[in-house]
Amino acid sequence: MGKHDSRSCVLITGATTGIGYELAKLYAEEGYNLILIARNKAKLEERKYELNLLYNVNIHILALDLALDNSCEEIINYINRKNLTVDVLINNAGVGTFGYIAEIDLEEEMKLIDINIKALTKLTKLILPSMIENGEGAILNVASTAAFCAGPKMAVYYASKAYVLNFTEALYEEVRDRGIKVSCLCPGAVKTEFQDRAGIKKKEIAKKNLMLPKDVARIAYRDFNKGKLIIIPGFKNKLMVFLNKLMPRSLSRKIILFMNKEN
Numbered sequence: 001m002g003k004h005d006s007r008s009c010v011l012i013t014g015a016t017t018g019i020g021y022e023l024a025k026l027y028a029e030e031g032y033n034l035i036l037i038a039r040n041k042a043k044l045e046e047r048k049y050e051l052n053l054l055y056n057v058n059i060h061i062l063a064l065d066l067a068l069d070n071s072c073e074e075i076i077n078y079i080n081r082k083n084l085t086v087d088v089l090i091n092n093a094g095v096g097t098f099g100y101i102a103e104i105d106l107e108e109e110m111k112l113i114d115i116n117i118k119a120l121t122k123l124t125k126l127i128l129p130s131m132i133e134n135g136e137g138a139i140l141n142v143a144s145t146a147a148f149c150a151g152p153k154m155a156v157y158y159a160s161k162a163y164v165l166n167f168t169e170a171l172y173e174e175v176r177d178r179g180i181k182v183s184c185l186c187p188g189a190v191k192t193e194f195q196d197r198a199g200i201k202k203k204e205i206a207k208k209n210l211m212l213p214k215d216v217a218r219i220a221y222r223d224f225n226k227g228k229l230i231i232i233p234g235f236k237n238k239l240m241v242f243l244n245k246l247m248p249r250s251l252s253r254k255i256i257l258f259m260n261k262e263n
């Protein structure tokens with residue numbers, strides 16, 4: 001892909017912290033221009049400044065709330081106005097909610113669906129046609145190990161990630177012969193702001209063994225470049241997904257409910 005063409009970019013949503021920022025650093029290190037998206041403008045400016053000190057790449061920042069209806073159209077308008085092309089799309093932004101379905105605020109759950117599902121689908125559909133036309137491109141969608149099972153006390157989040165996994169697998173099959181790489185990143189728990197933002201209060205045991213975002217990003221970057229469809233970082237997470245596939249779903253649901261209860 002044309003990383004040395006000043007117009008071609010890697011677009012990353014949720015790029016100011018956690019996995020998204022670590023991926024941004026890896027791409028900048030390799031000489032890719034970036035379009036970074038998040039809501040907090042000051043944080044975006046700070047990240048742009050930091051990356052510009054270290055790497056000689058063009059960095060575009062866009063402060064947008066992906067939960068809002070026309071945010072994806074605004075991204076496309078910006079790309080067209082600046083005459084940029086997106087070689088790599090990373091749909092990373094995602095939020096969680098925690099608690100019983102009957103108790104979590106309705107607005108918060110709807111926002112989750114707008115960010116985790118709607119914006120991811122819309123951005124993919126808006127950017128994919130130009131990748132198909134160019135005969136090259138790459139799309140990395142960030143799901144979770146939650147994508148493989150039902151998640152009592154995080155029902156909407158787990159279901160949203162199952163959507164991301166299924167959507168991404170279907171996309172992979174549709175475009176695999178058209179020069180476009182498609183991967184789905186499925187991390188287990190990662191030490192980022194995500195857990196606190198989502199108000200997650202799990203058993204102590206479930207809070208242990210968090211991976212570092214920089215390790216998750218490095219594995220994702222490597223396997224995405226190799227064209228691997230489903231990327232599960234870390235041996236323990238791979239084992240967990242494997243064991244979950246072997247056990248009856250009724251047992252898997254009970255274990256997850258137990259883990260998602262406080263001590």
Ligand SMILES: NC(=O)c1ccc[n+]([C@@H]2O[C@H](COP(=O)([O-])OP(=O)(O)OC[C@H]3O[C@@H](n4cnc5c(N)ncnc54)[C@H](OP(=O)(O)O)[C@@H]3O)[C@@H](O)[C@H]2O)c1
Nearest residue numbers: 014016017018019038039040066094144189190192193194
């Ligand atoms: N951390 C984990 O344990 C874990 C595990 C499995 C999967 N994941 C998935 O990995 C992805 C990244 O998670 P992370 O842990 O790195 O998250 P994080 O540290 O909470 O960072 C989230 C990023 O998304 C941005 N963001 C949040 N809401 C947004 C919105 N409405 N519009 C635009 N940008 C928004 C945030 O910036 P602003 O606040 O400025 O908008 C920030 O840059 C998510 O899809 C998450 O579901 C995380």
